[in-house]
Amino acid sequence: MGSGNGFPGGWASTFAAMSDMSNTSALERANQRESQRRAEIALRESERRFRSVFESATDAIVLADENGIISSWNRSAQAIFGYTEGELLGKPLTVLMPPRYRGRHGEGLSRYRNGAGEGPVIGRTLELHGLRKDGTEFPIELSVAVWQTAAGPHFSGIIRDITQRKRAEEELKSSYEQLRELSMRLETVRENERASIAHEIQEELGQALSTMRMDLDWLGKRIASPHASPDALKQRLVAMSNLVDSAIARARRIAADLRPGILDELGLGAALEWQARSFQERTLIRCHVVVDTRETIDRTTSAHLFRIAQECLAHVARHSGAHTVEVSLRAENGTIHLGVQDDGAGTPERLFQTSSSLGVLGIRERARLMGGEARIETRPSGGAGIIVSVPRDGAPNGAGEPLATDQRNEPGGIG
Known part of the structure; x- marks a missing residue:
């Protein structure tokens, strides 16, 4: 039996269902497009943030693929190693290494590609040496990380030039050694000074006092004697006076040497x-x-x-x-x-x-x-x-x- 619009009842319900499905599909597609647009905006924003951090970092950052080929690096890396922006893109990491490291670097990459694991470098901070464009070596602090992408694993290296720190450490070590030697020298000076003072007191002032003691004994005996000669007593007193003057001068000289x-x-x-x-x-x-x-x-x-x-x-x-x-x-x-x-x-x-x-x-x-x-x-x-x-x-x-x-x-x- 037909409906009021001329279509059979079954057909009318079918058309209504198809219309609802069409409206639902359009809404879903719109939602998907909006979600994709938002995802793309978020991705671009994330990339901008990453690039901002990447380029503003004071440490050098170098990115490379699984074969050790440089894919990107920041301005600090360019400044530290002395290359311009495009000179190293597509070049192997070994150009940044002294020759003595290159063999072990190649072996490490091969082991990683063959599934031997991350090895002793990844995830650690190491002190090594880098190689500048002009051929000079300099001390660096290196941290290596790895992450997986659809194109395969990639590596990132954060590199810090520690030339100033190493120089400060050497200066500190040298200063410590100097102070240690100076301390030993001052102790030697102190001991020499004590020995010299002891020698002068014993050999000069001690002898003078011993001589005066003998002269006093002599005077004591002569004064008690009825046959003592006044001239002899006077001469001995003059000699004793000269000896006292000499001892005083020596004592003053010793004190002057000290202060x-x-x-x-x-x-x-x-x-x-x-x-x-x-x-x-x-x-x-x-x-x-x-x-x-x-x-x-x-x-x-x-x-x-x-x-x-x-x-x-x-x-x-x-x-x-x-x-x-x-x-x-x-x-x-x-x-x-x-x-x-x-x-x-x-x-x-x-x-x-x-x-x-x-x-x-x-x-x-x-x-x-x-x-x-x-x-x-x-x-x-x-x-x-x-x-x-x-x-x-x-x-x-x-x-x-x-x-x-x-x-x-x-x-x-x-x-």
Whole structure:
């Protein structure tokens, strides 16, 4: 029986169902297109984020396929290795490696392709060496990862240039060795000083006191004798007086070697002039002192600067071959400057970087102890100088009185 629209009832229901299915299919297709569009937008956004991170990374990033062929690398990699952007694309990773690594690299790739696993490199951070375009090697820190793609496995390497870190480590190690040697040298100086003082006390002051004791015994016996000669007693008293004067002079000399009294009584300028006269008498090298400050320098800083001057003069006497030397002391902008300059062969800057001259190393460490610095200046006309600059306000806490340098066997101090 037909329906009101002229179609059989069965046909009408069939057409309605087909219309619903058509509408559903169109909606599904629209949803699929929208989902695909959103996925493509998300993919492009993800790629932009990846590219932004990839290019802005401070470490070098290198990407390669399963055969070790470079497929991409960032700007930091270009800067570190010295290549332009297109020079390495499609080239093997081995161009970035010193020759000694290339054989093991090829073996590792073969093992991975043959299913032997990731090996000892992937997933670890290693310290190796890279090879720049100009052929120079440099230390690197390398981290390698692997990921799977439809085209096969790919590798990423994050590479950090650790040249500065290695240099800092070497400098720290060298500084430690220098300080260790300096500590040993200072201990030797201390022991030599003790031995020298003990010898002088025993051999000079001890002998003088023993002689005086015998003279006192002699006087005691002669005074008690009714036959004592006044002239003989007078002569012995004169000899004893001379012996006492000599012992006093020796005691003062020992004390001056340990710490000159003039340093505490008249200040650093006067002590430097005294040291210059003593240096000139011992070495026959003309020594001139210029003091261009009237400021009071605290006791600890004065003592350290005085010892530095001694060590500088010792270095001049032993190494420079100079004929004249000038010691200067001045104050400027809250800083005390001590300079020792000569007309000899000079002092190379490398001595501040090595332990070949522990005296020069000691100068640098004394300056650091006071919160200052020591540097070497050369003159175009010849000669060189060591300039020490320290704060005027005094040494930092912990920078106590310096150890007296052992000058008895060397002209002017420790070289």
